Amino acid sequence: MARSYTSKRAPIKDVNINFFLYVYRIMASFKLLCSKCKREYPIESKIWKCYCGNFLDISIHIEESTDYFEQVKSRIHTMWRYWELLPVSRKCLISIGEGWTPIIKKNYRNTVLLLKLEYLNPTGSFKDRGASTLISHLASIGIKDIVEDSSGNAGAAIAAYSAAAGIKCRIYVPEKAPHPKVLQIKSYGADVIQVSGDRAHVHNEALKAAEKSFYAGHLWSPFFIEGLKTIAYESFEQFGDVDSLIVPIGSGGLALGIYKGFRDLLEIGAIKQMPRIYGVQAEGFTTVYEILHPGYRGEKPSKILADGIAVPNPPRRYQIAYRLKETHGDIVVVNNREIIEALYRLARWGLFVEPTSATALAAFEKLKENNIIERGERILLPLTGFGLKAIDKISNLLG
Ligand SMILES: [Zn+2]
Numbered sequence: 001m002a003r004s005y006t007s008k009r010a011p012i013k014d015v016n017i018n019f020f021l022y023v024y025r026i027m028a029s030f031k032l033l034c035s036k037c038k039r040e041y042p043i044e045s046k047i048w049k050c051y052c053g054n055f056l057d058i059s060i061h062i063e064e065s066t067d068y069f070e071q072v073k074s075r076i077h078t079m080w081r082y083w084e085l086l087p088v089s090r091k092c093l094i095s096i097g098e099g100w101t102p103i104i105k106k107n108y109r110n111t112v113l114l115l116k117l118e119y120l121n122p123t124g125s126f127k128d129r130g131a132s133t134l135i136s137h138l139a140s141i142g143i144k145d146i147v148e149d150s151s152g153n154a155g156a157a158i159a160a161y162s163a164a165a166g167i168k169c170r171i172y173v174p175e176k177a178p179h180p181k182v183l184q185i186k187s188y189g190a191d192v193i194q195v196s197g198d199r200a201h202v203h204n205e206a207l208k209a210a211e212k213s214f215y216a217g218h219l220w221s222p223f224f225i226e227g228l229k230t231i232a233y234e235s236f237e238q239f240g241d242v243d244s245l246i247v248p249i250g251s252g253g254l255a256l257g258i259y260k261g262f263r264d265l266l267e268i269g270a271i272k273q274m275p276r277i278y279g280v281q282a283e284g285f286t287t288v289y290e291i292l293h294p295g296y297r298g299e300k301p302s303k304i305l306a307d308g309i310a311v312p313n314p315p316r317r318y319q320i321a322y323r324l325k326e327t328h329g330d331i332v333v334v335n336n337r338e339i340i341e342a343l344y345r346l347a348r349w350g351l352f353v354e355p356t357s358a359t360a361l362a363a364f365e366k367l368k369e370n371n372i373i374e375r376g377e378r379i380l381l382p383l384t385g386f387g388l389k390a391i392d393k394i395s396n397l398l399g
Contacts, residue, residue, distance in 0.1 A: 027063045030087035032056045032222065035319070043087050044141050048215045055315050058087050058222040060260075062267055079129050079230035085264060086133055087226055092140035094165045098128040099230055103238050103380075106349065109368050110375045113361075114239055116231065116382045119353055123156045123184065124386035126228065130218060130253060131157035133227030138216060139165045146216040147172065149206035151199070152181030153308055153385055154218040154251075159190035170213070172206040174199060178307055180389055199312055219251040219315055228257025229264065235380050236265055242275045243377040246360045246367070248384060249279035249288055249331065250309040252320035258382075259323045275380070277329040279320065280363040282306040282339065287313055289331040291321040298333060305336045305393060308356030308385060330372075332363035340397060341365075352387035355394075360384075 032041040034050035035057060041047065043058070050056055062085075075081035079099025083090050101120050106113040118126035135158065138146060145168040148158045155171040162169035169190040173182055177194070186192050193209075195202045207215060218224045231254075235242060247254045255277055265271045281289050284300035304310050314320065324330060334342075342365065343358035360381045367373040387394060 028085055029061045029063070030058050033059050046141055046143070046214070048217065048220055055220050056222050058226055060085070060087070060264065062264065079132070079227065079234070082230055082233050085229070085233070087223065088133055088136045089140050092136055093132075094136045094139055094161050095132055096122045096128075096160065096164050098122055098132045098227075100234060103235065104349075104351070105239070111368070111373060112376075112378045113364070114235065114242060114378060114380045115349075115351065116235060116380060117351070118231070118382045118384050119357065119386035123153070123160045124389055125153040125157065126231070126254060126382060126384045127154045127157035127218065127224075128160070129227035129230055130154070130221075130224035130257070131161040131227070134158070134216060134218070134221050134223040135161035135165050135167065137223045138214065139167065143214045143216075144168060145213045146170070147206050147210040147213045148216045148218065149173070149202050150185075150218065151177050151307055151310065152185075153389065154224075155190075155192075156181060156184045156188070158216060158218065159185045159188035162190065163188045170209060172202050172209070174202050178390060178392065180391055184389070199310075218253060219311075225253045225257045225260065228254055229261035231382055232258050232261025232265060236270060239378075241271055241378070242380045244276040244278060244329070244373065245380040245382075246278045246280060246332075246363050247382060248306070248309045248356055248359045249281050249314075249320060250311045250356070251314045252279070252288065252316050254382065254384070255279050255320055256316065256323060259327065274327050277324055277327045278363060278367065279324055279329070279331045280309070280359040281331055281333050282309055282359060283333060283335045285310050285312060286331070286333050287317050288321050288324075289333050291318060292325065292331055301336055303336065305339050305355040306334075306359050307390075307393075308354065309359065332366050334359050334362040334366065338362040338365070343394070343397075346383070347387075351383060353383045354385040354387055354390035356390075357384045 030043045034054050036054040037052040077100040101117045104115040121128040147170050149172040171190050172193045175194050175196045195205045286298050290296050339355050339362050342361035
């Protein structure tokens with residue numbers, strides 16, 4: 001049954017009313033757990049990793065209760081319309097309008113592309129969903145001072161939400177981090193520390209500083225990933241089922257978050273099967289591809305266009321590979337030429353994104369050429385970051 005709603009931000013079609021019928025009765029509870037040593041911790045624990053050194057995940061236990069989600073359809077048009085499914089107290093939400101981004105439907109190469117405009121989030125990238133969840137959590141447990149390491153978009157998002165929460169924020173960035181992104185981070189009032197050397201060295205410097213503060217790294221935080229689940233909820237509410245998704249893989253939080261979101265939808269009975277999730281990595285940064293395709297040795301290009309996914313060794317790389325495989329998805333590796341072609345195609349559709357975001361369309365082209373994506377499929381492509389964030393790179397391309 002189709003039903004329409006009005007919204008200031010998003011055109012909504014083909015809403016599946018069953019979603020609401022199922023979620024009316026939901027209560028959810030959360031805890032922190034380590035998949036390696038199996039330790040469990042209360043959700044409000046002031047820790048960012050397990051005592052064994054491994055990253056933490058958040059488990060959700062969904063219980064059916066009475067008349068619970070009845071008001072979702074009339075709620076605020078931000079990601080916090082789904083607050084019951086997020087591990088943060090509703091009393092302490094740090095929100096500046098994240099989520100409920102539009103989906104543009106595009107018939108292309110005998111498929112239906114669902115382009116979710118994540119670059120319309122407050123700081124210009126999808127990371128606001130993760131930052132809103134993480135900073136809301138940290139504010140709720142009394143953290144006043146944080147440290148994060150980022151090459152750009154996550155740093156901007158953490159800085160913006162810290163400003164909104166009144167939390168002191170230091171962001172460690174690589175010396176060669178994109179200038180527009182560093183400027184954006186500084187504008188929010190965060191201290192920016194530029195570190196020479198590779199990305200691992202930046203991370204280590206941030207950890208040293210965190211000994212007298214609190215490490216809020218998006219590469220590690222399970223709360224950051226939880227916020228990204230809402231992309232799955234929204235896409236379902238806006239357009240119903242999808243057959244597959246294509247997402248850029250940097251830290252992998254986006255793929256893991258969307259995976260968790262669809263798992264929740266499956267658990268509450270809103271969907272009947274998981275969509276296939278394809279990740280995209282750029283040449284030179286293919287650690288997850290190498291896990292799924294042992295023996296691959298790609299070349300590193302001299303210029304890095306997709307800086308947002310230039311993450312050499314994401315801590316959760318094995319978890320990402322496992323999750324993609326579980327959905328019968330895979331990793332697609334794209335090169336700079338393919339990224340530029342996709343960037344221009346999106347721009348000709350009126351969608352100005354940064355090169356990292358264009359990797360999703362570049363990967364679609366490859367999957368279609370290899371007949372992995374079939375005729376008539378509905379494919380969700382989150383367009384992750386706004387083109388103005390990479391204006392220096394794009395102006396070089398234009399000569
Ligand atoms: Zn552990």
